Structure formats: C-alpha cells, structure tokens
Amino acid sequence: MTTARIREFLETRRPEGPCLVVDLDVVRDNFSAYRRAMPDTAIFYAVKANPAPQVLKLLADMGSSFDCASVQEIEMALNAGATPTRVSYGNTIKKERDVARAFALGVRLFAVDDVNEVEKVARAAPGAKVFCRILCDGAGAEWPLSRKFGCEGDMAITVLERARDLGLTPWGISFHVGSQQTNPQAWDGALQEASRIFREMSKRGVELGLVNLGGGFPARYLKNVPAAEAYAGAIYDALRRHFGNRLPETIIEPGRGMVGAAGTIKAEVVLVSRKSDTDATRWVYLDIGKFSGLAETMEEAIRYPIRTARDSDAMEPCVLAGPTCDSADVLYEKTPYPLPISLTVGDEVLIEGTGAYTTTYSAVAFNGFPPLQTYII
Numbered sequence: 001m002t003t004a005r006i007r008e009f010l011e012t013r014r015p016e017g018p019c020l021v022v023d024l025d026v027v028r029d030n031f032s033a034y035r036r037a038m039p040d041t042a043i044f045y046a047v048k049a050n051p052a053p054q055v056l057k058l059l060a061d062m063g064s065s066f067d068c069a070s071v072q073e074i075e076m077a078l079n080a081g082a083t084p085t086r087v088s089y090g091n092t093i094k095k096e097r098d099v100a101r102a103f104a105l106g107v108r109l110f111a112v113d114d115v116n117e118v119e120k121v122a123r124a125a126p127g128a129k130v131f132c133r134i135l136c137d138g139a140g141a142e143w144p145l146s147r148k149f150g151c152e153g154d155m156a157i158t159v160l161e162r163a164r165d166l167g168l169t170p171w172g173i174s175f176h177v178g179s180q181q182t183n184p185q186a187w188d189g190a191l192q193e194a195s196r197i198f199r200e201m202s203k204r205g206v207e208l209g210l211v212n213l214g215g216g217f218p219a220r221y222l223k224n225v226p227a228a229e230a231y232a233g234a235i236y237d238a239l240r241r242h243f244g245n246r247l248p249e250t251i252i253e254p255g256r257g258m259v260g261a262a263g264t265i266k267a268e269v270v271l272v273s274r275k276s277d278t279d280a281t282r283w284v285y286l287d288i289g290k291f292s293g294l295a296e297t298m299e300e301a302i303r304y305p306i307r308t309a310r311d312s313d314a315m316e317p318c319v320l321a322g323p324t325c326d327s328a329d330v331l332y333e334k335t336p337y338p339l340p341i342s343l344t345v346g347d348e349v350l351i352e353g354t355g356a357y358t359t360t361y362s363a364v365a366f367n368g369f370p371p372l373q374t375y376i377i
Contacts (some may be wrong), residue, residue: 001261001305001352002026002352003023005359006341008218009375009377010266013144014239014318015375016173017268017373018267018287018292018293019287019360019372019375020257020263020265020372020375021263021375021376021377022050022054022064022068022259022262022263022265022355022374022375022376023263023266024376026355027059027258028062028261028290030257030262030361031045031059031064032038032062033227034228034252034258036149037228037231037310038235038250039207040229040250040251041066041213041252042250043063043065043251043254043255044065044066044067044086044088044090044252045064045065045066045067045253045258046253046255046258047066047067047068047069047077047348049357049360050259050263050355050356050357050358050359050360050361051073051213051257052101052374053080053260053292054331054376056079056080056082057078057080059079059258060080061080064082065082065088065204066088067088067090067253067255068088068089068090068091069346070098070304071098071101071102071105071298074087074102074105075132075187076316084106084107085108085341086108087167088212089102089111089249090111090212090253091355092111092112092113092114092176093245094120096102096123096124097124098325099120099121099125100124100125102125102187105221105269108129109129110126110128110129111130111131111133112133112163113132113156117159118154118162118240119162119262126274127167127168127169128168128169129168130160130163130170130171131171131174132151132163132170132172133173133174133175133212134151134152134153134190134193134194134197135147136174136175136177136178136189136190139183140181140182141184141187142178142180142301143181143300144180149176149283150175150198151247151263152177153193156173156197157197157200157201157204157338160187160206161195161206161233162293164206170201170208171209172208172210172212172249173208173212174211174212175190175193175194175212175214175252176215176253177214178189178216178328179216179255179300180216180218180219180256180365182218182223182225182226184234184235186232187235188238190238191211191235191239191242192238193243193351193358194211194242195243202268210250210251211248212250213252213253214252215257215259216254217231217254217256218256218257219256219257219260219353219355220261221302221303222303222305233273247289255357256356256357258313258356259355260357261352261353261355262267263354263355263356263358264352264354264355265293265351265358266350267348267349268286268346268358269284269285269286269346269349270286270287271283271284272343272344272345273364274363281318281319281336282318283317283321284318284319284320285321285322285323285337286320286321286331286349287323287332288323288326288330288351288372289321289322289329290322290328290331291322291326291329291362291366291367291369291374292322292323292324292362292363292366292369293309293358293359293362293372294331294351295357297331300331300333300335302349303332303335304308304351304352305351305353306337306349306352307349307351308347310340312326313341314340314341316338316341317338317339318336318337318338318339319332319333319336319337320333321333324369326366326367327369346358358372
C-alpha cells in the first residue's frame with residue numbers, strides 16, 4: 001500500500017515524469033520485524049535490491065550487515081557506516097582483482113561455488129572465510145532463480161576441502177530458495193542438505209560454522225504473504241530438526257522483503273488504444289516500462305498492485321505496456337491487467353510495492369529516456 005507520507009509527497013511536490021518514492025519508515029519497520037522474528041540470526045541486507053545511500057545508512061545505523069555483489073556495493077556499504085566485518089562478498093562470480101580490492105578494504109567473508117573461484121580467493125584474499133553456495137529448485141517462488149549460482153552438495157564438499165587445502169577457512173553453506181518465496185517451508189530441504197554437508201565435512205576434519213539462509217523473504221503485491229514470524233518459525237523448526245543441538249551460526253539476506261513495500265512509482269498514461277475497430281482489448285501505455293525499472297514483469301512474474309483515481313469505475317482487462325520502441329516492452333499481456341474503462345491519456349497511476357529491484361534495473365538512456373528518478377523520504 002502507498003503510505004500517507006508518499007501520497008503527501010506526491011501531492012505537494014508534484015514531481016514530473018515517472019519516479020519512485022521510498023518511505024524510510026517502512027524500511028525501519030521491516031528491519032525491526034526481521035530482528036524480532038529472528039533474534040539469533042544476523043541480517044545481511046541485499047544491497048542490490050535498493051542501494052540508495054539513505055536506505056543503506058538507515059540500515060547501517062540500525063546494526064544491519066550487508067550482502068554485496070560487487071566492489072562498488074561494498075564501498076557503498078562502507079560509506080554508509082558499515083564496518084568490513086559486517087560485509088559479505090556474496091556474488092559467486094568475481095574477478096580476482098575485485099576479490100583483492102575487497103580484501104584490501106577489510107572484507108573477510110566470500111561466497112564460492114566452484115574450485116576455480118576458491119583458487120582466485122586463495123590467491124587474492126589469503127586466510128579469508130568462504131562459504132559454498134548449493135543449488136535450490138526455487139519451488140514456490142514467484143521469481144525463481146536459475147542454475148546460474150550454486151553447485152550440487154557433493155561438489156560443495158570438494159570445493160570446501162580445496163579451500164582448506166589452500167589455506168582458506170571453510171566456513172559454511174549458503175543457498176537461495178528463490179525470490180518472492182511464498183512458502184515458509186521452502187528452506188527445509190536445503191537445510192537438510194546443508195546438515196549432511198556439515199556432517200561429511202566434520203568426518204574430513206573440517207568443522208563448518210555458518211548457514212547462510214539467503215533471501216527469498218517476500219513483499220506484498222496482489223496477494224497476502226506470510227509474516228516474518230511464519231518464516232522464522234518454519235526455519236528454526238527445520239534447523240532444529242536437521243542440526244539437533246549443534247545449531248550453526250545463521251544469517252539472512254533480505255532485499256525485496258526489506259524495501260519492496262517501502263516504495264511506490266508514480267507513472268502516467270501516455271496512450272490508450274486498440275489494434276482494430278473491432279478489437280475488444282485496450283492497450284494502455286505508461287511512461288515507464290521494462291527498461292525503466294519494471295524488468296521483473298518479465299514473463300509476468302511479478303504483478304504489481306496498480307492504483308488510479310478512477311478505481312471506483314467499471315474495470316476491464318487490458319494489455320499494459322511501456323513507452324519504448326521495443327516490442328519486448330510489454331508488462332502484462334499473457335494475463336491482462338484489470339484497469340478502469342474510463343482511464344485516459346494523462347491520468348496518473350501508482351505502481352505499488354516497487355521499492356526493490358526497480359531503480360537498479362532502470363536503463364541509463366534506452367531510447368533517450370532518463371533513469372528512474374528516486375526520492376527518499
């Protein structure tokens with residue numbers, strides 16, 4: 001839902017063009033909710049979700065740690081007030097010189113999922129801690145992750161053994177159950193596999209200490225989602241079931257769940273048209289699309305709530321598209337989106353739940369359109 005503070009900002013400031021407005025009060029409340037629900041788990045905010053300096057500073061001041069995908073994100077987190085001990089280089093695909101730069105900045109925790117990556121880390125960050133990412137199927141997630149990241153469990157054992165042999169500290173296992181994960185039980189299978197790897201490594205003389213539970217915690221879009229407490233309960237039950245009394249250190253990497261609900265995009269209807277005189281389907285074109293921040297509408301995976309001033313009028317499904325000269329810039333066509341029949345050129349629309357993965361997906365100047373303007377309040 002668009003907060004009263006965001007509505008007041010839009011009504012008084014009247015910013016021109018599409019823009020994202022983020023309410024920091026929502027971010028603050030979300031962080032507090034995760035901390036209450038999972039007091040024994042460290043929070044590593046996924047910087048890629050929304051790296052706005054004000055968001056990072058707020059979270060750093062509240063004690064958050066940070067999951068970073070690049071040296072640039074590491075520098076953002078440090079500039080916001082985080083210490084290097086509160087930073088994880090969580091991308092499994094890194095240039096060796098970037099590993100060296102992160103190490104020089106004080107980062108000592110690195111993700112890996114392959115022996116070649118371990119060898120890079122060993123050369124550029126001697127003695128650092130590494131955790132190996134394992135594959136997950138992502139069932140139940142609205143934005144499932146592919147096989148791009150992670151390895152099979154047996155390979156993770158090989159990877160961690162190689163880390164030990166090269167003088168690194170094999171520290172744990174990580175996984176990601178898929179973004180916008182709506183099933184709190186989704187962590188169970190991955191934790192079962194993680195516990196197996198822990199036991200096998202112990203037999204080989206390596207005592208692992210960390211399970212990185214990853215992200216996946218959802219934002220509310222068109223459907224209600226479980227509260228943080230539901231996820232915490234299911235995860236802690238699974239940890240006790242698979243690890244018994246020897247519970248590992250745990251961390252989570254919320255991104256969407258931390259900032260998604262904090263943001264609303266204000267957009268404008270550019271055109272309403274039909275493809276023939278007899279066509280029953282309207283096409284509604286906005287001044288924002290896939291290339292200006294709404295990339296997660298790809299395959300219509302994320303369906304954002306859209307509000308207009310005409311929502312009390314009769315509705316009918318329409319195709320919703322962006323403004324660029326690219327045929328891929330269609331947001332919802334496979335499952336048309338219900339919008340007011342009276343909606344017309346110049347009307348403003350509010351696209352809710354857009355605080356995560358919008359500004360960072362916005363192109364610099366595709367078709368000459370400027371990047372998505374952001375206001376943090």
